[in-house]
Amino acid sequence: MSNLSVNQAANWHLPQPYNTRHVLFALIALLILAVSGVRMEVPRMVHDTVQGVGYAVGLADESPVATGVKRIAESIWPLRISEETEISRIENFDRENLPWLSRVEVIETKMQRMNTDTLRLEETIESKEVLIKPLGYLSHVLLKMLETLEMALWGTLLSVLLSIPLAYFAAANYAPNRFAYNLSRSTISLFRAIPELVSALFLVLAFGFGPIAGFLALGIHGAGFLGKFYAEDIENADRGPQEALQSIGAGKVKTLWYGVLPQVMPQYIAYTLYIFDRNVRMATVIGIVGAGGIGLELKGRFDMFNFDHVGTILVIIFLTVFLLDQFSARLRSRIL
């Protein structure tokens, strides 16, 4: 018995998992990375980063990267929470009825002025009355963030509405004919191929500054994603229930509704949540090209070097994305 198994073992041959072809492929891949790495200035990145870290721990004398980061950090902190407005610039100011939580302060500023007679710089003290709203700027940013969230919501809604018919025609087993299938597939690819930022640029030209361009851009791009995902889920759904409904003559649409949709619903919700999540992040970015929301505020403050304002905006964006992540993770785990 044991003899037999020894003889049989001699017939077996188990080769090594790698051969020369694999090694050759690995070498070619390395070569490509090396050439591309030089083009991408990877060595300089490594050098500057190491220098920056060295500067931080006191090993290097100077580092342009560390100096830049330090300058930004110093100008961001403390974050801008309050809002000051010169009272002389407020029309119909009512000293008796101040807005909630706000107060009036007198601010004295030293100014260097050129005396035209003596042609000397003279120091003068100017005092002005300002209205201070302690949470003024924060609430302004929060409102902008809300606008961004609304843009994301409408963008998601639009992409869901667009992608349902697209997915129906892009699912090989439901498309009525080859033409509709190809048309729908290529529309989906086109939608996905245009980045939100680019379509928002053009939509701003068409609809003007504001959230319309923003959520249209988000909706179109999202429809490209959802259409593809939805269609593939329809194609991969269990055929049994569909066959059962087809065999009694329920028709395609009703078969899809009762044989497929309940099966794929959890995935659909998961994809849609992901697109919403993505839309919130993208909505902050496309604001930069004028499509409304917090991005517009960010761009304005950045261009005016108001880094303390920028800091507040960044913190709010971070908190929103973080909370949204927690929320959608919880929702997803409940559905799946």
Add this chain to the structure above:
Amino acid sequence: MLKFNNVTKRFPDGTEAIRNISLQVPRGQFCVVLGPSGAGKSTLLRMLNGLSSPTEGEVMLDDEQITGKSVSRLRRKVATVHQQFNLTPRMSVALNVLSGALPQVSHWRAGIGLFPAALREKACRLLDEVGLTPEHLPRRVSELSGGQQQRVGIARAFMMDPAVLLADEPVASLDPRISRGILQLLHRQSRNHGTTVLCSLHQPELAREFGDRIVAVSQGRLVFDGTPAQLTDSVCEDLYHGTLNRHHEEPKAAVPVSVPSLEMAIA
């Protein structure tokens, strides 16, 4: 009246699943189609609800030929009970049964899930007949046991008052104890509703117990047609033994799905 006239089914790869079968099933008969896995039972049944069409010959339902044109109309007279139940998972028992009447419901009603009161009452009555309780209505079918799922499947099949019921191995994925109960139910329901049943099985003892008439298919040919009493043990042995031998010579079964189950049967 159900008629197969010299029906042959050839698949694109050249396999002949059905070879020149002629068969007549009168109204109200409970006809069991017996045969080992891969014999062509499923294909025979699928030609009646248009999921498969004959290469040669004709299939007639109430003197009307089932063709590409008539199939969507004739389908409504034919209901199917499936081996894997083919219920929509994650959907409630109630909606699964109601979906059996989808051809009668308008698109917009189906779209928002508002089924007419008459259909809802019928669904409840049928669920009661198959032995489920009102507590089952909102439950997802995936939470039910196999036997309960097949009961839902049977209730769904009767939603359209079918003239013909096709039962494709209705108990193959259930354990033997439950199988008898399901077949009893199927038998009783079809008797009460006056439905013609074409039920494929691979257990001869169940065929003898429930069939009014038994036909046996082997390698796509009709090899036996008679009463339960005529289906003797020696006939069964010939039927199964012969097929198992042939399976060794010719590993390609007519229906690919059946290969693993046949191998399990041998093991």
